[in-house]
Each structure stands twice: as structure tokens, then as C-alpha cells.
Amino acid sequence: MLMYPTIDPIALQVGPLAVHWYGLTYLAAFGLFMLLGIRRLKHEPFASASAGTARWTRKDVEDILFLGVAGVVIGGRLGYCLFYKPGYYLTHPLEIFAIWQGGMSFHGGLLGVIGSMTWFARSRRRSWLEVADFVAPCVPTGLAAGRIGNFINGELWGRFSSTDLPWGMVFPQSGSLLPRHPSQIYQFLLEGLLLFVLLWLFARKPRRPGQVAAFFLIGYGSLRFVAEFFREPDSFLGLLPLGMSMGQWLCVPMILLGVWMWRRSLRRVAYGGPAADGGVAG
Numbered sequence: 001m002l003m004y005p006t007i008d009p010i011a012l013q014v015g016p017l018a019v020h021w022y023g024l025t026y027l028a029a030f031g032l033f034m035l036l037g038i039r040r041l042k043h044e045p046f047a048s049a050s051a052g053t054a055r056w057t058r059k060d061v062e063d064i065l066f067l068g069v070a071g072v073v074i075g076g077r078l079g080y081c082l083f084y085k086p087g088y089y090l091t092h093p094l095e096i097f098a099i100w101q102g103g104m105s106f107h108g109g110l111l112g113v114i115g116s117m118t119w120f121a122r123s124r125r126r127s128w129l130e131v132a133d134f135v136a137p138c139v140p141t142g143l144a145a146g147r148i149g150n151f152i153n154g155e156l157w158g159r160f161s162s163t164d165l166p167w168g169m170v171f172p173q174s175g176s177l178l179p180r181h182p183s184q185i186y187q188f189l190l191e192g193l194l195l196f197v198l199l200w201l202f203a204r205k206p207r208r209p210g211q212v213a214a215f216f217l218i219g220y221g222s223l224r225f226v227a228e229f230f231r232e233p234d235s236f237l238g239l240l241p242l243g244m245s246m247g248q249w250l251c252v253p254m255i256l257l258g259v260w261m262w263r264r265s266l267r268r269v270a271y272g273g274p275a276a277d278g279g280v281a282g
Contacts (some may be wrong), residue, residue: 001162001165001166001168001169001173002167002168002170002182003169003180003186004154004169004170004171004172004173007152007154007250008020008052009021009022009152009153011024012025014223015056021149021152021153022120022149022152022153023085024075025145025146025148025149025152026075026145026146026149028142028145029141029142029143029145029146029260030065030069030142032138032141032142033051033065033068033138033139033141033142034065034140035060036200037061037134037138037139038058038061039063040134040137040138040203041056041057041058041059041061042231043203043204043206043270044205044206044233045161045206045271046130046134047183048164049150050056052167053226056173059278060124063118063120064116064120064134064135065132065178066115067111067117067120067133067204067217068116068117068118070111070112071107071109071114071115071117072112072114073099073112073128073217074111074112074115075108075109075110075111075112075113075115076104076105076106076108076109077096077104077106077108078096078108078111078112078113078177079101079104079105079106079111080103080104080105080108080159081096083105083107083108083246083250084103084105084236084237084246085103085236086179098240101237105250106143106180106224107250107254109250110182110254114132114137116133117125117131117135127209129209129210129213130209132210132213133203133207133209133210133211133212134152135213136203136212136213136215136216137196137200137203137212137216139216140191140192140193140195140196140199140216140220141186141192141196143191143192143195143220144188144191144192144196145192146186146191147184147185147188147191147192148185148188149264150184151182151184151185151188154171154173155184155230156183156184156231157169157171157173157174157180157181157182157183157184157232158181158182158183158184158186158230158231159180159181159183159229159230159231160178160179160180160181160182161165161177161179161180162179162207165179165181166272167182167279169181169182175231180232181230181231182230183227183230183232186227186230186231187224187227187231190224190226190227191220191223191224191227193221194223195216195219195223198215198217198219198265199212199215199219202215202281203215206270206273207265207270208215208265208266208270209265209268209270209271210261210262210265211230211261211265213261214229214256214258214259214279215258215262215263216258216259216267217254217255217257217258217261218255218262219257219258220251220254221252221254221255221258222250222251222255223253224248224251225248225251225252228245228247228248229245231245231247233245233246
């Protein structure tokens with residue numbers, strides 16, 4: 001088994017100014033989104049004008065990134081407060097704004113990003129599904145960066161593993177010297193790298209409106225659901241009904257929404273072409 005390497009959470013400090021590794025992973029996530037968004041401009045239907053809307057530009061990528069950052073921060077924080085500790089924050093409402101104390105929810109951040117995409121779509125007079133299909137393939141690398149940040153911080157460790165698991169890792173900060181699954185790395189590989197490769201390859205060709213976004217919802221929800229079996233449940237929640245964690249319960253509606261969007265997409269004409277594979281245009 002392995003011992004968790006002690007990593008200073010501060011990457012650089014100049015006087016009173018401290019730069020944390022976790023903050024750098026967020027910057028990396030936003031930088032990767034910008035890079036991939038620019039690459040996405042070369043994919044159809046975003047590379048050309050269609051249906052009365054102008055072609056996508058670098059300015060669009062910058063604007064959706066700005067709105068997305070706001071959505072992630074606001075939605076992620078509110079989601080954590082509502083999903084994980086509603087009773088506590090109901091009695092301590094001012095602490096909702098204490099983001100520096102930690103506490104962010106991916107599913108809350110997702111809702112925030114959906115709100116940001118809705119604002120962007122209306123301001124640009126674009127289809128919401130077109131915006132969602134553009135954004136979805138650019139997200140997983142940011143999730144991967146976030147999981148690296150979790151590992152560096154020594155947080156969100158996994159459940160106890162077999163003592164003969166070669167990569168079982170001891171996290172002393174967990175209060176135990178028994179090996180655990182390095183679930184942050186599992187999530188980095190599954191929800192980050194694997195989902196990115198599959199989604200990017202799928203999205204490179206024109207698909208029906210909503211299919212790429214549906215692929216993301218189903219893919220992330222399913223991979224996160226699996227990874228949660230190896231992740232230690234939040235100590236203040238434990239396992240919920242059916243032996244599932246809060247993360248798994250939040251993935252259920254996400255997967256169902258993705259399946260619903262996928263089925264709906266089969267009734268639409270593909271970007272840049274007629275309906276195929278038995279789909280009904282309309």
C-alpha cells in the first residue's frame with residue numbers, strides 16, 4: 001500500500017499573498033475550457049452560420065466562459081448548502097458567502113452553468129440545445145483538474161480498501177492508518193479523462209440537437225455513480241436509503257434527464273443534414 005504524500009496546499013507565497021494549488025487547478029480548468037472552446041469553433045455547426053444565427057466566434061467562447069465561471073461558483077456553493085447541509089446554513093445564512101471555508105457541489109455547479117447557458121442563449125438568440133452541445137465536450141478536462149486539486153488537498157478520500165490492493169493509499173488526515181481507495185484519482189480518470197475522450201470523439205461530427213449534451217449527462221452521471229462506490233460518504237450524511245450516497249442520488253435525475261434528452265433528440269434533424277437512423281424529423 002502507499003502513503004499519501006504530504007503536499008503543501010500553498011503553491012507560492014509572497015508575503016501575505018498565498019497562491020493555493022486548488023486555485024491553480026481552477027485556473028487550469030478555465031484555461032482548458034478556453035483552449036477546447038476555440039478548437040470547438042472548427043466543428044460543425046459552430047463553424048458556419050445557420051438558421052439565421054451568426055457563426056460562433058472566440059468572443060462567444062470568452063463570454064460563455066465568464067458566465068460559466070459565475071454559474072459554477074454561485075451554483076456550486078448554493079448547491080452544497082442546499083443538498084448537503086440545509087439545516088446548518090438555514091441557521092447560519094451568512095456563512096453561505098464564506099466560500100473560502102470550502103464546500104462546493106458539482107451538481108449545484110451544473111445547475112448554475114445551465115442557468116448561465118440559458119442567459120447566454122437568450123442574449124445571443126441561439127438555441128439552448130446548441131449552446132449546451134457546444135459547451136459539453138469542453139467540461140470534463142476541468143472536472144479532471146478539480147479532482148487533482150482534491151487529491152493535493154488530501155480531501156474526499158475513498159472507502160477502506162483491501163490491504164493487498166497495490167495502490168491502496170493511507171490518508172493520515174482521515175484519522176485512520178488503514179489503506180483506502182484513492183477515489184480522487186478514480187474520478188480524475190473516469191469523469192475527467194475517459195469522459196473527455198469519449199465525448200470529444202462523439203462531438204467531432206454533427207449530431208442531432210441535444211445529443212452531445214445528453215451524452216454528457218448520461219456519461220458523467222453513470223461514471224460518477226460508479227466512482228461513488230469507492231468514495232467515502234460525507235461523514236455528516238453517511239449512506240442514504242438503498243445504501244446510496246448523496247452523490248449517487250443526485251446522479252439519478254441527471255442520468256434520467258440525459259436519457260430523456262437523448263430520446264427527444266432522435267425526433268430532430270441532425271445539424272447540417274436530414275434525419276437518419278430511423279429518426280423522425282420535426
